[in-house]
């Protein structure tokens with residue numbers, strides 16, 4: 001093929017007339033592939049996170065079929081393969097714990113197999129970063145196709161959002177405002193079609209991050225899972241994957257520093273999930289782009305949130321798509337001078353070429369820059385003696401009056417302790433208190449559970465109090481809200497200062513100033529930590545959990561495994577026989 005810039009890896013398997021070539025081809029032929037399929041066509045792997053245990057991705061076999069049609073149409077050979085599917089709703093202790101496992105699976109599957117490029121089929125929260133991390137470590141041509149969000153939920157005639165409804169109804173139930181029957185009836189109303197969470201939760205956020213990074217076709221993030229245009233986009237993405245191989249358009253040409261800067265700003269504009277801070281860092285580290293927590297502050301903090309979606313705002317992903325989706329957001333960022341217009345994207349065009357004429361069909365859903373939902377909506381990075389390596393707070397989901405607050409700590413040693421005591425009528429807590437939750441970080445939980453938005457004590461809810469400053473080393477679901485300080489690093493289980501907080505200590509939060517301070521003398525803090533170090537017995541763990549605990553990095557470093565950081569390329573390994 002004369003238009004082939006990239007030497008096809010697959011030909012190292014299928015392109016020789018010897019014993020090895022015989023074996024590689026012969027076994028593939030048991031699936032009915034005729035001989036001409038191995039004559040030098042680009043082989044495109046369809047890396048599929050389909051699983052009935054990952055309900056958000058359960059429709060991806062159907063999506064894969066459309067990708068295959070596109071690959072065939074463009075003259076490639078599609079080969080679909082499964083990888084570990086880390087679904088948010090079912091996996092315990094957390095889907096985060098297995099994000100790195102999935103990324104290893106993806107990386108080794110790509111490198112070890114006769115594929116020239118990949119289509120990454122993702123959806124549920126962690127599946128997007130996991131596949132991008134794995135593919136980035138191989139640096140092959142790759143394009144992401146998301147499964148798309150669920151249709152709007154409807155409960156009692158009103159639209160309801162995935163996740164966000166659960167948090168709200170749980171509080172209403174705990175406050176005695178709704179019955180158990182009503183609580184249970186909402187389950188089916190919330191999830192009424194295939195797809196991922198329909199709020200601007202982590203799944204939708206990561207789909208928007210992928211589109212902002214330029215590793216998808218335009219509009220990929222928002223098309224509903226069951227909309228026929230989702231299948232059209234899958235077909236076109238398959239076609240494009242073949243072209244990308246021919247053009248040698250590898251991930252490192254898309255995942256540049258500029259692309260990550262675009263993604264950080266887009267996250268602020270969409271009111272995206274705090275989980276993106278961890279995932280973007282992990283992806284950047286795999287491809288060799290330097291990204292720090294401070295970049296979120298410098299680049300994103302002052303960017304207006306213009307997408308009025310739950311949990312920060314009112315609408316859901318269906319409305320976002322009908323309003324024009326992410327291209328409109330990127331166009332508006334570009335008009336503010338907040339987009340690197342020259343970043344290259346998967347369709348071979350610059351991002352600005354893709355979005356400069358994107359029409360907005362609903363200014364309520366995607367607001368004009370002059371009328372934002374939150375003027376400075378980005379994720380705030382906090383530092384101080386309580387979080388020497390940083391913590392994050394999502395301003396658009398917080399109560400403005402609490403962003404500067406000084407209060408008395410009410411400490412829960414771990415999530416079990418919280419569960420056991422938060423509803424106790426005798427708990428010494430009021431609206432000025434600061435709830436502190438320890439040992440929910442990467443190593444502590446393990447897997448950094450999404451419990452940072454711990455529910456308020458019922459006795460406060462019953463008084464109409466709906467928010468309190470909450471601080472932890474945990475994460476929170478992208479569908480959740482509140483004045484919640486997350487990802488405190490180092491975590492309590494690593495003897496970060498969070499471990500030293502005691503009931504009654506005074507804590508100061510000043511989000512705009514980026515400050516998180518525990519008001520005790522330095523010597524006292526050191527003495528408490530030394531005491532803890534001396535009295536803590538390490539918990540042995542085997543299996544994957546043991547590997548995880550030994551190698552996971554802290555939140556500010558993306559929670560990747562230390563040994564997985566970096567790009568190892570996709571050189572063809574030696575034969576196995």
Ligand code: FES
Pocket residue numbers: 056087088089123124125162196197201203
């Ligand atoms: Fe899968 Fe929300 S649980 S996207």
Ligand code: MG
Pocket residue numbers: 088125201202203477478479
């Ligand atoms: Mg989630």
